[in-house]
Amino acid sequence: MAVKIRVKMxxxxxxxxxxxxxxxxARRPCIRTQKIVRRRWQAFPLGPCFALAPANLLPxxxxxxPLPLLPETPLPAPQQWPARFGDELYRFALGRVSDxxxxxxxxxxxxxxxxxxxxxFRGQASERTWLFVILKRKIIDYYRRQAxxxxxxxPLAPEQGPEAEFFRPSDGxxxxxxxxxxxxxxxxxxxxxxxxxxxxxxxxxxxxQQRLTPQQQAVFALRFVEELSAEDICQELxxxxxxxxxxxxxxxxxxxRCLEKNWFQPPAA
Amino acid sequence: xxxLSPLFNCQQATLLIERRAxxxxxxxxxxxxxxxxxxxxxxxxxxxxxxxxxxxALALAAPFPTGDGxxxxxxxxxxxxxxxxxxxxxxx
Numbered sequence: 323m324a325v326k327i328r329v330k331m332x333x334x335x336x337x338x339x340x341x342x343x344x345x346x347x348a349r350r351p352c353i354r355t356q357k358i359v360r361r362r363w364q365a366f367p368l369g370p371c372f373a374l375a376p377a378n379l380l381p382x383x384x385x386x387x388p389l390p391l392l393p394e395t396p397l398p399a400p401q402q403w404p405a406r407f408g409d410e411l412y413r414f415a416l417g418r419v420s421d422x423x424x425x426x427x428x429x430x431x432x433x434x435x436x437x438x439x440x441x442x443f444r445g446q447a448s449e450r451t452w453l454f455v456i457l458k459r460k461i462i463d464y465y466r467r468q469a470x471x472x473x474x475x476x477p478l479a480p481e482q483g484p485e486a487e488f489f490r491p492s493d494g495x496x497x498x499x500x501x502x503x504x505x506x507x508x509x510x511x512x513x514x515x516x517x518x519x520x521x522x523x524x525x526x527x528x529x530x531q532q533r534l535t536p537q538q539q540a541v542f543a544l545r546f547v548e549e550l551s552a553e554d555i556c557q558e559l560x561x562x563x564x565x566x567x568x569x570x571x572x573x574x575x576x577x578x579r580c581l582e583k584n585w586f587q588p589p590a591a
Numbered sequence: 592x593x594x595l596s597p598l599f600n601c602q603q604a605t606l607l608i609e610r611r612a613x614x615x616x617x618x619x620x621x622x623x624x625x626x627x628x629x630x631x632x633x634x635x636x637x638x639x640x641x642x643x644x645x646x647x648a649l650a651l652a653a654p655f656p657t658g659d660g661x662x663x664x665x666x667x668x669x670x671x672x673x674x675x676x677x678x679x680x681x682x683x
Contacts, residue, residue: 400673400676400677401670401673401674401677403669403673404661404666404669404670404673408660408661408666408669409660409661412660412661412665413659413660417651417652417653418652422662426661426662426665429661429665429669430665430668430669430672433669433672433673434672437672437673437676485602488602489600489601489602493600494599494600494601494602494603495600495601495602496601496633501633501636502633502634502636502637502640503636504636505636505639505640505643507643523647524647524650524651527644527647527648527651528651531648542648543652546644546645546648546649547648547649547651547652549649551613552613552614567606567609567610568606570609571605571606571609574605574609574641574644575605577644578637578640578641578644581640581644
């Protein structure tokens with residue numbers, strides 16, 4: 323009786339796809355540990371547990387028994403990848419690296435890696451998700467190469483670093499003329515060419531981003547576009563946290579100034 | 592100068608503005624930064640603009656839903672690659 327009540331109170335758990343079609347008894351999770359399975363085999367040599375036991379755990383005599391049909395996961399079909407996912411992956415990469423050749427190479431690297439690890443693909447995620455995961459990894463690798471290619475020493479002392487361009491070394495306040503000016507953001511909401519302006523703005527933002535040093539570009543992209551955590555970026559690029567923050571800071575300072583000069587310049591300056 | 596010494600200077604404040612986006616600052620630092628931002632219009636603008644740039648950079652990377660797809664040359668190269676793999680291993 324008590325059992326019945328409990329059963330009624332609990333909402334019926336959703337039946338996993340691989341267990342559909344089996345009786346309720348057979349659905350009992352009986353292969354939590356190998357030990358339990360073995361005990362059940364001894365008790366019920368032909369019991370329902372066989373439906374769930376992996377083939378290599380089955381006793382020899384029953385290995386030839388037909389296993390219940392599990393829903394088939396579709397095999398990955400690499401021949402269709404370029405047609406099915408090529409454009410999507412390419413556009414994704416193009417948004418990140420803004421260089422058609424590099425984007426193409428990244429997609430190619432993705433396919434090469436995917437083909438190599440095809441055996442490891444278990445169909446737990448869709449092919450599309452899986453390929454995107456690989457592509458994201460490739461993009462991070464790309465930034466890592468970019469950040470490492472020219473080794474730049476990082477002067478941390480404020481009077482040597484590029485911070486001196488922005489702040490007075492004596493007291494750390496904004497240099498004359500470097501202080502941020504008010505930006506007229508979103509004042510032109512009602513105008514018809516907002517989309518066009520946005521496009522132009524993004525063009526300038528991209529150009530400004532490309533003026534940063536490769537290391538700053540990589541850190542900026544990993545932080546603000548890939549949205550990795552600070553620890554991950556430090557690890558990927560082999561940076562100490564304080565260096566990392568100095569680079570983020572410098573990248574933002576340069577980018578901000580570049581945008582202000584090229585986009586937000588007051589008309590009658 | 593002596594008035595501002597318990598606060599940060601602008602260089603430190605802007606660096607902390609960047610750090611603040613990532614993880615919460617210690618309470619004392621937070622209060623000092625808050626005070627600085629209330630006294631310094633430049634850094635206040637910087638804080639706003641810094642966020643704005645981050646948003647725009649993220650939007651910039653979003654792929655256009657419709658746009659140019661794979662260039663035909665790359666597509667052909669990729670198709671050769673996957674076909675060669677399929678033929679080489681016998682896996683579909």
